[in-house]
Amino acid sequence: AQSVTQLGSHVSVSEGALVLLRCNYSSSVPPYLFWYVQYPNQGLQLLLKYTSAATLVKGINGFEAEFKKSETSFHLTKPSAHMSDAAEYFCAVNPGAGGTSYGKLTFGQGTILTVHP
């Protein structure tokens, strides 16, 4: 069974500073990995996904994430935070080609990002 751990339920950065949101996963097979963002009273929006192609994945809004199999990590980064990045971020995993799910996702507990002026 797969699981996801997001280190830090709250992360606070200054505008213009580096954003680093941590995600570690466990999976018995090479997984598909996703980062979603959720703004208040909104649904989840896909930021980026890893599907066994390039290990460095670029997403929307200047975010990127690097898949590191040796560390079982998929951390989300952005070089320079903007006020509009303040939201909750969820890492999610789905078993890859060896899985039997129908696209079911296992979510981490989420990280709330606060951006200070």
Add this chain to the structure above:
Amino acid sequence: DAMVIQNPRYQVTQFGKPVTLSCSQTLNHNVMYWYQQKSSQAPKLLFHYYDKDFNNEADTPDNFQSRRPNTSFCFLDIRSPGLGDAAMYLCATSRVTQGSKEQYFGPGTRLTVT
């Protein structure tokens, strides 16, 4: 634009009064999901439809039911809402093909139980 639509965005119901939330999609995806999300928590999967096949999560209360009359629409019925059912309800869809398993979410329905 193709999308997932949820109506209403905000729903208020009384304790014990049945309520139905709706979801529609123009993506023609074969899988539809319903999640419950409480404040500051991750979404919790209630059930999903793979085409017409209904799949209930083991810990989903019997109070929650779902219907999918066609590919585009899916409904969440709460037969006797309790105060603990107040939450955001999210509908999502996916097309389960090789190499593509991301889910597309609607904006959610915020349910209040009075």
